[in-house]
Amino acid sequence: MKKFLKIFGVLLLILLVYLRLAIYPQLDLISGFSAKSVASGHFIDGRSLEIIQKNDNDIDKIDWATNTIDDSGKFVTSNVHGLKDRKAIYREGLGVTLINNDFDTTKPYEFPKRNFIKTDLPFPYGDKEQNDTVFANIDYAKLNAAVANAFDKKGEKNKRTRSVIVIYKDKIIAEKYANGIDKNSKILGWSMTKSITATYFGILQKQGKIDIMKPAPIDEWQNDERKKITINDLLHMNSGLEWEEKYDKICDATKMLFIEEDMTKSQINKPFVGKPNNSWNYSSGTTNLLSGILRKQFKTHQEYLDFWYNSLFDKIGMNSALVEVDMAGNFVGSSYGWATTRDWGKFGLLYLHKGNWNGEQIFDESWAKYVATPTNTSNGKYGGQFWLNAGGRFPNAPKDMYYASGYQGQMVVIFPSHDLVIVRMGLSEEFDFNGLLSGVVGSIRN
Structure with missing residues (x-):
C-alpha cells in the first residue's frame, strides 16, 4: 500500500x-x-x-x-x-x-459616423430583392447539388457550413443557410478582415495620399536595417520579420489577440529572421501594423474611424459591416470584421469589378491586379493580403481565382474569368473547398 x-x-x-x-x-x-x-x-x-x-x-x-x-x-x-x-x-x-483591469470603461469614446445609403435598386446595388433571373448556360441541378453538398445532413456535425452564396453576373443564383442562420445573420470573417484592411491602402493610393512602395513609417525602425521595409512588403506578408502564427498554442498571434492592449505594436519589435521581399511569412501582426499605419494617415482619431466606413462599407452598401477595435482604439484589421453573407458577397463583387461599384471607382483597376499577383517566395499562394490559386492549391478550380480567407473556413472567392463570386461561411476548415468551388464553376458553361 x-x-x-x-x-x-x-x-x-x-x-x-x-x-x-x-x-x-x-x-x-x-x-x-x-x-x-x-x-x-x-x-x-x-x-x-x-x-x-x-x-x-x-x-x-x-x-x-x-x-x-x-x-x-x-x-x-x-x-x-x-x-x-x-x-x-x-x-x-x-x-x-x-x-484588462486597467481599462477605464467610464471614459467617453469616439465611434464611426455611418452614412447608410439606401436605394430602390435590387441586390447588389440596393436593398430590394433581385428579379428572378434564369441563365440558359447554368445547370441549376448541378449547381444546387454542389451547394447542398456543402452542408451537413440532419444530425451530422462534420462540414459545419453556416452559409453559401453564389453570385453570377451580379445575380444571386444560389443561396443556402444552416439552421439558425439567415441572410440577416452577421458572421465573423476572421482573417478575411485582412483583405478589407488592404483595400484601404488601395483607396488611399487612388486618392494620391499614400505610396505603398515607400518605407513603412515606423519610428522604431529608423535606426536599423528594418527601415528598408516598405508598405508593399507588409501588404505582401514579406517583411522578413519574425512572427509565429499557430492558433492551437500560446504564440505571437494569440498573445496579440487576447492579451495586448495595442495590437498595432505587436509586430514592431520583432527582429529580422529573413530579408524584405524574400521571406514570405503569414502574420496577423503585420496586418494590425498596417492598421496602425492607416491611423497615422489622419489628423484625428475620428477621421480614422470614419474612413473605414465612408470610403468603403457605406459606399458599397455593406450596411451590416463592423470591424471591432482593440483597447487602444485601433481597428483589429487582422481578424475582427463582421458582415452578413450577402454583404461579404458585395466585397467580393467590388474586386470582381476591379474597384468599380455601380459606376463609381472605389480603387484603381490596377489595385485588383496588385492584390491578385503572387508575391515573391509564396509559391503562388499569396498576393496582397489575399490568397491565390495560382499555385494550384485547389486543383479543380480556375488558376486565376483569388480569395479572402479566415479561420474556420471563411471564404470570399473571386473568379475573374467566370464573372463569379462564391462566399462560404462556416465553423470548420475540415471541408472540401475544392469540391464546392469546382462543382459551382462546373455548373456554368462559358
Missing part, C-alpha cells in the same frame, strides 16, 4: 507540474477567447449563450470556459473553473473589445 501511495503521489506531482507549466498559462487565452466570442456573437448578432457555446465556442479547450452575459451592462465575463477571469465589453459602433 505504501509503495502504491508513493507512486500515486509522484504521478500526482507530475500531473500538477504539467498543469502548472503547460495548461495554466493558456487559461488567459482560453477565457479571453471565450469572453470575446460570446460578447461579439451576442451583442453583434443577437445569438443566445446556448447557441454560441454549442457552435462558436465548440472548440477544444475553449469549451472549458464558463461564461456570464450581463445584458444591462453590455459585457461578458468568462473564466476556467473559477480561474483567470476575463471581461469583454460591447460599445455601439465599435463592437466588442477584450479588456
